[in-house]
Amino acid sequence: MNREFDYLRGNLEIIMSKIERAALKSGRKADDIQIIAVTKTVEPEKISAIIDEGITELGENRVQELVKKYDIIDKKCNWHHIGHLQTNKVKYIVDKVKLIHSVDRLSLALEIQKRAEKINRIVDVLIQVNVSKEESKFGVYEEELFELLEKVNKLGNIRVRGLMTMAPYDENPENVRHVFAKLRDLSIDIQSKTLDNVSMEFLSMGMSNDFEVAIEEGSNMVRIGSALFGERV
Template identity: 45%
Template sequence: MSIAENLEKVRASIPDGVKLVAVSKTKPVEDIKEAYDLGIRDFGENKVQEFLTKYDNFGSDVRWHIIGHLQANKVKYIVGKVFLIHSLDSVKLLKELEKRYSKENLFADALIEINIGREESKSGILLENLDELLGECQRCSNVRVKGLMTVIPIGDEESNKKYFSQMKSLFEKLKGMKLKNVEMKYLSMGMTGDYKTAILEGANIVRIGQGIFGKRNYN
């Protein structure tokens, strides 16, 4: 199926109030331009280096999302270029964001990435370390937490539902705490294979790559 056909199908399955981020990692600029011409303005990239090769091909109306693990030493390259960082997962990264963004007098909007499935192969903060990170977030003036993100373990619908539901509970709990500098606006969860379940469990951002652009070529 073409990008246009895929997009039509995906859009028809996403209710109002849920933001679609088209995951363009590993995809050429031509594919992104095709999705752009079909009205997509939110694109997700994993690697800073790859993001930078694409950034200059588009105008200021495109909202770029960094959805992959962000190394502290790469922060300096993205200041002022990114709409939302989905992968804030450590105090070290937080401090680097605060330092770089305050230097430019800009704000970094970020989601705290939770490793809800406790997988060693995945980034994201473990729940027992969350309080420390939240405490540091409240001391920042140029990093604003806008919600939570997760990548759940591969599983069946029942296990997907369990993890998404746990994330939604955490999201609501933090919302009720009214922490300084921490707003629960976005819950980013769900990808091509499980986004419909994620939406049912409360996601208001879904990240879809293969479902729009087709299979990835990692060669």
Template identity: 45%
Template sequence: MSLKERIGQVEERIQAACDRSGRAREDVHIVAVTKYVSVEMTHMVLEEGIIHLGENRPQIAGPKWEALGDQGIWHFIGHIQSRKVKDIVGKFQYIHSLDRLSLAKELEKRAADADTEVSAFLQVNVSGEESKQGITPEEAEQFLTEAADLTHVKIIGLMTMAPIEDDPEATRPFFRELRRLRDELNAKGVTKEPLTELSMGMSDDFEVAIEEGATWVRLGTILVGKGEEK
């Protein structure tokens, strides 16, 4: 199946999920996870009109960014080591994996030095799995309160990764909980501006995530195909 055909099928499924949940298609954005594919395939994704690209390692993303940087909008979706922040700020407009205050402060410092702004998602480990990064739901309010003075890092929403399940329906409680948490934080007025975004849902469960309020879905294999993975 060609890239165009895969994108077409994904679009149909996203539209159907939006229809089922009474949402507008334009409220859901695709991040094409290109971390396992070549510069050439990444360029093809851009040519098909998907401009949001997800990478998780600065050293792998580097050649793609050098070749295609201003053609796309770049999202960092992996765990960030503080020493790698210098390689991320100024190249990635979105960070989906803000998971500790020390990282927020380092991002703020680097973004201020570069006179730029970074949009970030606070990563929440809703499932409680030890293998997953992120703060607990109970820690979110304090984190956002302590990060309130950041001026170059704008926390726009929450992100989570659901457990891998054979039945996508089993992921629904985790996505629902992230939406509930966001709404609770907004009701309390924890942040200066409301948190509007939810980054949740991947190739195996994005339809359920959309039904539960995802505004960003991170899609890799289902878009770029297994044949392109290293």
């Protein structure tokens, strides 16, 4: 690793230690939890350095950044789209991403289906749920979740692999524990309905400030940016 980026290893060790403790509390191992390194505004050299440390799942919020970095980073890695996705941008990433975390409406699912069908690919997605019903956040409300799933599961080129949510920011993560617990309960309800093309393999919840509580409540996919790369400038 470039000596300039030595601090990344230290940050990762701290994160892994916290993941291990949180996983233990929920009866799991650190290996059960996947880190998605959030690379928003992070330069390619730094991304390359974290890949060298074994973090190969990368999450981008913006399509333009994802496409640009996809072409620059020449190391083995997987890209996740984790931000709000406009339907007119699907065509740029449908052949590049391992997982889309933010499907929150039927029109988006239909566009993914159309584009995936054209390239003969099955695209894995998560349904984004706005558990807290914050107006500033995207995501389907709990009351509309099952209706959306029943429509999406009929699309042959989409496979729902789980759920994603963003909790409200709070300096005390204990105050948002109920958000993560609710998403876990929803995933259990969905799993019991045995819908075609729908599994609840992944719960993408928890970010730099609250990932420990999210893991304790069942998350197995955490999206970590600033705790790994440092605060964005």
